[in-house]
Amino acid sequence: MSDLPMLSASKMRVLRPYFPKSRGLKRVDDRRMLSGIIYVIRNGLQWKDAPSGYGPHKTLYNRFIRWSRLGVFAQIFSALTGKAGVPDELMIDSTHLKAHRTAASLLKKGVPARRIGRTRGGLNSKLHAVCDGEGRPVAMLLTEGQxxxxxxxxxxxxRLPAARHLIGDRGYDSNRFRQALAERRIEPCIPSTKSRKVPIPHDKGRYRRRHKVENMFGRLKDWRRIAMRYDRCAHTFFSAICLAAVVTYWLP
Known part of the structure; x- marks a missing residue:
C-alpha cells in the first residue's frame, strides 16, 4: 500500500469540508477511498482491477457512485473555482469525448439524459468548458456530441465570472453571443467567420493565448476514463471530469 499514490494531507484538508457527514457506522477512510477512485479514473481501469491496497473495489465503486449522485464532486469544483476570485480573462472551447460501447449500451431518451449523441465520429459526448487566463477550468458543461x-x-x-475579456475561436462568432457578452460587460476576442461581409476586428495578440484552453483539454484527457467514456450515467461521468479538474488544477 505504501507504494500506491495517495492524496497528501494538505490536499485532504482542502477537500474534507465538502464531504458528506458520516451517519451510523464509521465509514472507510476517506483519504484511501478518494485516492483509489482517482487511481481508477486516471488509469482507465475497471473497478474490479483497482489495487487491493485501496480497499475492496466494491467499496470504491459504491463511494464514487453515491457521492456522484449527491453532486459532491461538482460542488467541490464549483466551490474551489469560486474561491479563486474573478479572472481578468476567460477562454471558451469544446471537445468531443468518445463513448465506449459499454456507455452507449443503455442509450435512451428521457430523464435523466445520458448526454450521448451521434456525430460523424460515432457516439460521443461533448465537453464545453471555460478556463481563466492561467488555463484553469472555471465552468464546464457536458452535452450530447451533436x-x-x-x-x-x-x-x-x-455561469461565467464577471471577467473583462473572453477569447474564443470563430465557431463562437455570432451576433447573439456577442450581444450577450456585451450585456455582461465582457469584451469578446473572437475572429470573424468568413461569411461576415464586414469582419469585426479582434486583438490578435490576446487571441494567441487561446492555446491554454486546448492545453487544459489535453491534460484532462490524460485521465483515461475521461478520454474514453465508460460511464453510462451522465452524472457519474461528469463527476469524474470535475474530480480530474480539481486534482489537476485546484489542489495545492
Whole structure:
C-alpha cells in the first residue's frame, strides 16, 4: 500500500469540508477511498482491477457512485473555482469525448439524459468548458456530441465570472453571443467567420493565448476514463471530469 499514490494531507484538508457527514457506522477512510477512485479514473481501469491496497473495489465503486449522485464532486469544483476570485480573462472551447460501447449500451431518451449523441465520429459526448487566463477550468458543461458550440456557450453564459475579456475561436462568432457578452460587460476576442461581409476586428495578440484552453483539454484527457467514456450515467461521468479538474488544477 505504501507504494500506491495517495492524496497528501494538505490536499485532504482542502477537500474534507465538502464531504458528506458520516451517519451510523464509521465509514472507510476517506483519504484511501478518494485516492483509489482517482487511481481508477486516471488509469482507465475497471473497478474490479483497482489495487487491493485501496480497499475492496466494491467499496470504491459504491463511494464514487453515491457521492456522484449527491453532486459532491461538482460542488467541490464549483466551490474551489469560486474561491479563486474573478479572472481578468476567460477562454471558451469544446471537445468531443468518445463513448465506449459499454456507455452507449443503455442509450435512451428521457430523464435523466445520458448526454450521448451521434456525430460523424460515432457516439460521443461533448465537453464545453471555460478556463481563466492561467488555463484553469472555471465552468464546464457536458452535452450530447451533436450540440453546437453556440448552444453550449449560451448554456454556459450564466455561469461565467464577471471577467473583462473572453477569447474564443470563430465557431463562437455570432451576433447573439456577442450581444450577450456585451450585456455582461465582457469584451469578446473572437475572429470573424468568413461569411461576415464586414469582419469585426479582434486583438490578435490576446487571441494567441487561446492555446491554454486546448492545453487544459489535453491534460484532462490524460485521465483515461475521461478520454474514453465508460460511464453510462451522465452524472457519474461528469463527476469524474470535475474530480480530474480539481486534482489537476485546484489542489495545492
Amino acid at each position: 450540440m453546437s458550440d453556440h448552444r453550449g456557450a449560451a448554456l454556459l453564459l450564466p
